[in-house]
Amino acid sequence: MKQPVRPLGRNAKSILDRIDLSILETLTRAGRITYQALSEKVGLSARPCLERVKRLEQKGVIRGYTALVEPSALGHDIIALAGISMRDPSTESRQRLERALCAYPALIELHVVNGEYDYVARFVAPTLAAYESLTETFLGDPRLGIGRIHTTFVLKTLKPFEGYPVLDGQD
Numbered sequence: 001m002k003q004p005v006r007p008l009g010r011n012a013k014s015i016l017d018r019i020d021l022s023i024l025e026t027l028t029r030a031g032r033i034t035y036q037a038l039s040e041k042v043g044l045s046a047r048p049c050l051e052r053v054k055r056l057e058q059k060g061v062i063r064g065y066t067a068l069v070e071p072s073a074l075g076h077d078i079i080a081l082a083g084i085s086m087r088d089p090s091t092e093s094r095q096r097l098e099r100a101l102c103a104y105p106a107l108i109e110l111h112v113v114n115g116e117y118d119y120v121a122r123f124v125a126p127t128l129a130a131y132e133s134l135t136e137t138f139l140g141d142p143r144l145g146i147g148r149i150h151t152t153f154v155l156k157t158l159k160p161f162e163g164y165p166v167l168d169g170q171d
Contacts, residue, residue: 016061019044021166023052024061028163031065068162076124078131079154083117088145094118097144106134117150 016024022042026033033041039049056062071079086093101107101121109122125131135149 020052020056020061023049023056025166027053027062028166068160071124075126078123078125078128079157080123080125080131081152081154082119082121082123082135083148083150083152084119084121084146085116085148085150086118086145087147089118090145093145097146100138100141100144104134106131 019042023038026038026041035050035053036046038053039046042049044052053062071077084097086097097119098110101110101119104123106123106125107121108124111120112118113120123131123134125134131151135151138144138146139149
Protein backbone atom coordinates (compact mmCIF):
# COMPACT_ATOMS: atom_id res chain seq x y z
CA MET A 1 0.00 0.00 0.00
CA LYS A 2 1.32 3.44 -0.93
CA GLN A 3 2.05 5.55 2.12
CA PRO A 4 0.74 9.12 2.10
CA VAL A 5 3.35 11.84 1.69
CA ARG A 6 3.83 14.01 4.74
CA PRO A 7 1.71 17.15 4.33
CA LEU A 8 3.56 20.34 3.48
CA GLY A 9 1.58 22.39 5.99
CA ARG A 10 -0.95 25.18 5.86
CA ASN A 11 1.39 27.69 4.23
CA ALA A 12 2.57 25.33 1.48
CA LYS A 13 0.77 27.37 -1.16
CA SER A 14 3.07 30.29 -0.36
CA ILE A 15 6.09 28.27 -1.57
CA LEU A 16 4.41 27.68 -4.92
CA ASP A 17 4.85 30.43 -7.49
CA ARG A 18 2.49 31.39 -10.29
CA ILE A 19 4.04 28.90 -12.72
CA ASP A 20 3.85 26.03 -10.20
CA LEU A 21 0.17 26.82 -9.63
CA SER A 22 -0.43 26.98 -13.37
CA ILE A 23 1.25 23.58 -13.81
CA LEU A 24 -0.89 22.09 -11.04
CA GLU A 25 -4.08 23.61 -12.42
CA THR A 26 -3.35 22.22 -15.88
CA LEU A 27 -2.39 18.76 -14.62
CA THR A 28 -5.54 18.46 -12.48
CA ARG A 29 -7.66 19.15 -15.56
CA ALA A 30 -5.57 17.25 -18.13
CA GLY A 31 -3.29 14.72 -16.42
CA ARG A 32 -2.35 13.08 -19.73
CA ILE A 33 -1.07 16.29 -21.30
CA THR A 34 2.39 16.02 -22.86
CA TYR A 35 5.27 17.94 -21.30
CA GLN A 36 5.57 19.91 -24.55
CA ALA A 37 1.92 20.98 -24.43
CA LEU A 38 2.16 21.67 -20.69
CA SER A 39 5.23 23.84 -21.17
CA GLU A 40 3.47 25.85 -23.89
CA LYS A 41 0.41 26.30 -21.69
CA VAL A 42 2.40 27.61 -18.70
CA GLY A 43 4.90 29.64 -20.72
CA LEU A 44 8.11 27.68 -20.15
CA SER A 45 10.35 25.65 -22.38
CA ALA A 46 9.95 21.88 -22.07
CA ARG A 47 13.06 21.14 -19.95
CA PRO A 48 12.39 23.68 -17.13
CA CYS A 49 8.73 22.60 -17.14
CA LEU A 50 9.72 18.95 -16.72
CA GLU A 51 12.11 19.93 -13.90
CA ARG A 52 9.34 21.81 -12.11
CA VAL A 53 6.96 18.86 -12.39
CA LYS A 54 9.66 16.52 -11.02
CA ARG A 55 10.33 18.95 -8.14
CA LEU A 56 6.60 19.11 -7.34
CA GLU A 57 6.51 15.31 -7.33
CA GLN A 58 9.59 15.05 -5.07
CA LYS A 59 8.15 17.57 -2.60
CA GLY A 60 4.93 15.57 -2.41
CA VAL A 61 2.78 18.33 -3.90
CA ILE A 62 1.93 15.98 -6.77
CA ARG A 63 1.12 12.66 -5.08
CA GLY A 64 0.52 10.66 -8.23
CA TYR A 65 -1.50 10.26 -11.39
CA THR A 66 -4.69 8.30 -11.83
CA ALA A 67 -7.72 7.75 -14.01
CA LEU A 68 -11.12 8.68 -12.64
CA VAL A 69 -13.36 5.65 -13.15
CA GLU A 70 -17.14 5.48 -12.87
CA PRO A 71 -17.82 3.30 -9.76
CA SER A 72 -20.85 1.55 -11.26
CA ALA A 73 -18.76 0.48 -14.27
CA LEU A 74 -16.78 -1.66 -11.80
CA GLY A 75 -19.86 -3.05 -10.08
CA HIS A 76 -19.73 -0.62 -7.14
CA ASP A 77 -23.45 0.16 -7.08
CA ILE A 78 -23.42 1.04 -3.37
CA ILE A 79 -21.46 4.03 -2.07
CA ALA A 80 -21.67 4.42 1.69
CA LEU A 81 -20.43 7.19 3.95
CA ALA A 82 -19.82 5.75 7.39
CA GLY A 83 -19.27 7.55 10.67
CA ILE A 84 -17.30 5.23 12.93
CA SER A 85 -17.21 5.69 16.70
CA MET A 86 -14.75 3.83 18.91
CA ARG A 87 -15.53 2.18 22.21
CA ASP A 88 -11.86 2.16 23.13
CA PRO A 89 -9.99 5.18 21.75
CA SER A 90 -6.57 4.07 23.01
CA THR A 91 -3.63 4.45 20.64
CA GLU A 92 -3.26 0.68 20.32
CA SER A 93 -6.94 0.22 19.41
CA ARG A 94 -6.83 3.09 16.93
CA GLN A 95 -3.78 1.67 15.18
CA ARG A 96 -5.32 -1.80 15.05
CA LEU A 97 -8.58 -0.42 13.62
CA GLU A 98 -6.83 1.79 11.08
CA ARG A 99 -4.74 -1.15 9.82
CA ALA A 100 -7.84 -3.36 9.59
CA LEU A 101 -9.90 -0.75 7.75
CA CYS A 102 -7.14 0.17 5.30
CA ALA A 103 -6.63 -3.50 4.43
CA TYR A 104 -10.09 -3.63 2.80
CA PRO A 105 -10.18 -2.60 -0.88
CA ALA A 106 -13.83 -1.59 -0.40
CA LEU A 107 -12.63 1.28 1.81
CA ILE A 108 -11.76 4.02 -0.65
CA GLU A 109 -11.32 6.94 1.73
CA LEU A 110 -10.75 7.29 5.47
CA HIS A 111 -10.46 10.40 7.62
CA VAL A 112 -9.77 10.90 11.31
CA VAL A 113 -12.29 13.52 12.42
CA ASN A 114 -13.47 15.31 15.53
CA GLY A 115 -17.03 15.53 16.72
CA GLU A 116 -19.59 12.76 16.97
CA TYR A 117 -17.42 10.18 15.18
CA ASP A 118 -13.77 9.23 15.35
CA TYR A 119 -13.56 8.40 11.64
CA VAL A 120 -15.49 9.10 8.48
CA ALA A 121 -15.06 6.46 5.79
CA ARG A 122 -16.26 6.03 2.24
CA PHE A 123 -16.92 2.46 1.16
CA VAL A 124 -18.05 0.91 -2.10
CA ALA A 125 -19.88 -2.38 -2.44
CA PRO A 126 -21.73 -4.27 -5.14
CA THR A 127 -24.88 -4.73 -3.01
CA LEU A 128 -26.41 -3.73 0.32
CA ALA A 129 -25.85 -7.28 1.54
CA ALA A 130 -22.14 -7.03 0.76
CA TYR A 131 -21.89 -3.75 2.65
CA GLU A 132 -23.82 -5.20 5.59
CA SER A 133 -21.45 -8.17 5.68
CA LEU A 134 -18.48 -5.82 5.72
CA THR A 135 -19.80 -3.77 8.63
CA GLU A 136 -20.77 -6.93 10.54
CA THR A 137 -17.18 -8.11 10.16
CA PHE A 138 -15.89 -4.89 11.70
CA LEU A 139 -18.50 -4.72 14.47
CA GLY A 140 -18.09 -8.43 15.28
CA ASP A 141 -14.37 -8.14 16.04
CA PRO A 142 -14.02 -6.88 19.64
CA ARG A 143 -10.28 -6.25 19.13
CA LEU A 144 -11.11 -3.37 16.78
CA GLY A 145 -12.93 -1.44 19.51
CA ILE A 146 -15.74 -0.12 17.30
CA GLY A 147 -18.74 1.08 19.26
CA ARG A 148 -20.94 2.15 16.37
CA ILE A 149 -21.03 2.58 12.61
CA HIS A 150 -23.56 5.09 11.32
CA THR A 151 -24.08 4.75 7.58
CA THR A 152 -25.51 7.16 5.05
CA PHE A 153 -25.97 5.77 1.55
CA VAL A 154 -25.31 7.94 -1.49
CA LEU A 155 -28.46 8.11 -3.62
CA LYS A 156 -27.06 10.28 -6.40
CA THR A 157 -23.75 12.06 -6.90
CA LEU A 158 -24.22 15.61 -8.09
CA LYS A 159 -20.55 16.58 -8.17
CA PRO A 160 -17.98 13.80 -7.99
CA PHE A 161 -14.54 14.38 -6.53
CA GLU A 162 -12.18 15.23 -9.37
CA GLY A 163 -9.28 16.80 -7.51
CA TYR A 164 -8.56 19.66 -5.18
CA PRO A 165 -8.96 23.26 -6.35
CA VAL A 166 -5.64 24.87 -7.24
CA LEU A 167 -6.78 28.34 -8.18
CA ASP A 168 -9.78 29.01 -5.98
CA GLY A 169 -10.56 32.55 -7.10
CA GLN A 170 -9.23 34.04 -3.85
CA ASP A 171 -5.73 34.64 -5.23
